[in-house]
Amino acid sequence: MISLRNVSKNFGDFQALQEVSLDVALGERVVVCGPSGSGKSTLIRCINRLEAHDSGEIVIDGITLSDKPAKLDRIRCTVGMVFQQFNLFPHLSVMENLCLGPRRVLGLSAQDARARAMKHLERVRIPDQADKLPRQLSGGQQQRVAIARSLCMEPRILLFDEPTSALDPEMISEVLDVMTELADTGMTMIVVTHEMGFARRVADRMVFMDNGEIVEVGAPKDVFTAPKSERFGTFLKKIL
Numbered sequence: 001m002i003s004l005r006n007v008s009k010n011f012g013d014f015q016a017l018q019e020v021s022l023d024v025a026l027g028e029r030v031v032v033c034g035p036s037g038s039g040k041s042t043l044i045r046c047i048n049r050l051e052a053h054d055s056g057e058i059v060i061d062g063i064t065l066s067d068k069p070a071k072l073d074r075i076r077c078t079v080g081m082v083f084q085q086f087n088l089f090p091h092l093s094v095m096e097n098l099c100l101g102p103r104r105v106l107g108l109s110a111q112d113a114r115a116r117a118m119k120h121l122e123r124v125r126i127p128d129q130a131d132k133l134p135r136q137l138s139g140g141q142q143q144r145v146a147i148a149r150s151l152c153m154e155p156r157i158l159l160f161d162e163p164t165s166a167l168d169p170e171m172i173s174e175v176l177d178v179m180t181e182l183a184d185t186g187m188t189m190i191v192v193t194h195e196m197g198f199a200r201r202v203a204d205r206m207v208f209m210d211n212g213e214i215v216e217v218g219a220p221k222d223v224f225t226a227p228k229s230e231r232f233g234t235f236l237k238k239i240l
């Protein structure tokens with residue numbers, strides 16, 4: 001579903017990604033962790049082309065990422081993204097946030113877009129919040145709206161960039177629960193998170209990044225008991 005071959009990305013002289021290679025199968029759940037600045041966001045931003053990589057190859061569901069605009073549209077329909085700061089449109093209601101993409105990009109009728117939005121609001125358990133503005137919701141509710149908004153585009157892959165890092169502690173589990181349910185449906189997911197309980201429950205594989213490199217990849221049960229690299233071991237000791 002996702003294939004990265006020797007992908008590098010520079011910001012000026014700084015190498016944010018160094019020859020990163022990773023394959024993610026259909027329905028696989030991958031959790032990415034690593035210190036701040038290690039390239040986690042850059043990695044997933046390259047996968048939906050919010051950033052353009054400098055060298056190497058990225059193939060998503062058979063589409064090789066390049067600068068062709070037609071491909072960009074296909075990628076954005078295939079790959080959904082959920083951000084740390086929710087990124088909802090503040091002046092639009094929850095329902096309007098959810099209908100925008102399906103109407104404008106997928107060409108759905110107003111009625112079909114609303115029906116689809118309602119289905120996904122029910123899935124994230126906040127159908128009663130449809131007419132509110134984002135700021136009238138809690139952080140946990142806003143993040144669930146953001147997840148529902150991604151689902152409304154019916155992506156084949158969902159990327160999450162530290163989706164619970166901006167939340168008050170008591171709201172983290174309501175978002176992780178929704179993500180766990182999504183994983184149970186077979187969605188292909190890459191989740192950048194330091195929620196190791198979630199990783200243990202949900203991840204098929206863990207990826208540890210440091211200094212723009214993938215240092216270690218392994219099954220959660222293996223990496224939590226005995227990480228192969230010292231750097232991953234040291235990192236896990238700090239956060240567990």
Ligand code: ADP
Nearest residue numbers: 011014016034035036037038039040041042043
């Ligand atoms: P992480 O998500 O693991 O914290 P990032 O992928 O956001 O790390 O960033 C990796 C490195 O690249 C950091 O040192 C960051 O400062 C740098 N970086 C990220 N985005 C940009 C940018 N747009 N311009 C310059 N440097 C950037």
Ligand code: MG
Nearest residue numbers: 040041042161
């Ligand atoms: Mg980041």
